[in-house]
Amino acid sequence: MTDPAWCYRASAAAFLVLASSGQTLAADCAPEPQGEGRVAAVVDGRSLRLEDGREVRLAGIERGGTDRASGRAALSAIAAGREVTLHGEDDSPDRYGRQGAFVFVAGSEHSVQSELLRRGEALVSGDISEKNCAAALAAAENAARDAKLGIWAETTAIKNSESPGDILAAIGHFTVVEGRVLSVRQAGAMTYLNFGRNWTRDFAATISRRIIPAFEGAGLGPKWLENRRIRVRGVVSSRGGPRIELFRVGQVEVLGGK
Known part of the structure; x- marks a missing residue:
């Protein structure tokens, strides 16, 4: 009988290979459109406020470590003042009124989440169930860890x-x-x-x-x-x-x- 655990690990490995191939995160982590807007402010390391007043929480990632200023600066460098599009399965706000979404800066094929992960400025949260997307985010995090960028430059990461x-x-x-x-x-x-x-x-x-x-x-x-x-x-x-x-x-x- 086939070991189900082995099947799961083999499947996960296959998704990682897929994510590291020529396919982009835009294809893997862009579910249904949820609208667009211009970033008016960066609230923290994984939250944006749009000009229309919506607050957007970046899905699929968390800010690692205790240096909040660094996380905010990294997100500002990528998205502050930029036109963005939002993608997600559900645009209902959370209990804090924030809309969870994958965010793409206009003209970029990679999500803001992917860019933060590739720079070592975020960690995969582990709460994305869609396998292609989860694998793509993991591949971006792994690339930063291998290169010892950002968070991963610390031996205690x-x-x-x-x-x-x-x-x-x-x-x-x-x-x-x-x-x-x-x-x-x-x-x-x-x-x-x-x-x-x-x-x-x-x-x-x-x-x-x-x-x-x-x-x-x-x-x-x-x-x-x-x-x-x-x-x-x-x-x-x-x-x-x-x-x-x-x-x-x-x-x-x-x-x-x-």
């Missing part, structure tokens, strides 16, 4: 799961953590991927019971991840030790076998 103190320093920030899952346990409605032996001090990634079927469907069930080296991304919180809650399969990257 990826936190080591064996250093919980370093991860705790990033509480409230979107962070990438790498390490080996030493054990998996369930407590109530939450499953814990433990990266250390001390459950009250060491780093763990958590998955809600209602999310487990999505991970299992992708061949990434918690028990399968046990004793594997993985990379997880998300916002760091603290419940004893540092924690990252996993809401989507895209937040997990398997780095190797057992």
Whole structure:
């Protein structure tokens, strides 16, 4: 019987190859048009305000690290004062009134998200379910990481799961953590991927019971991840030790076998 996890990883690899070929991000990450406008202001590292008053949140990326000024400057250099088009599956505003979208500066075939990722000024959020688009964003991030640009110039860009103190320093920030899952346990409605032996001090990634079927469907069930080296991304919180809650399969990257 074919291992579903192997199928998932092979599929993901195929998408990465596709994304790094001659195809552009414009083809991969431009869903339905949501309108256009001129950028009046850059709110922060991943938010724009248009002249008509709409606030746009860049979909698919997060600002890594704690240097907010750098993120805003990078986005300003790309989009400030420019005519842009918006693309997305849903133009409904979030609870803060922001419209999530992929943004393209007039005349560019690459999204603003792609440009920020390629410069090492953003991290893939892992919340894009469309496979071609997710793979294209991952390829852009990988290119910056390989070239050690922006965020990736720092040796601490990826936190080591064996250093919980370093991860705790990033509480409230979107962070990438790498390490080996030493054990998996369930407590109530939450499953814990433990990266250390001390459950009250060491780093763990958590998955809600209602999310487990999505991970299992992708061949990434918690028990399968046990004793594997993985990379997880998300916002760091603290419940004893540092924690990252996993809401989507895209937040997990398997780095190797057992």
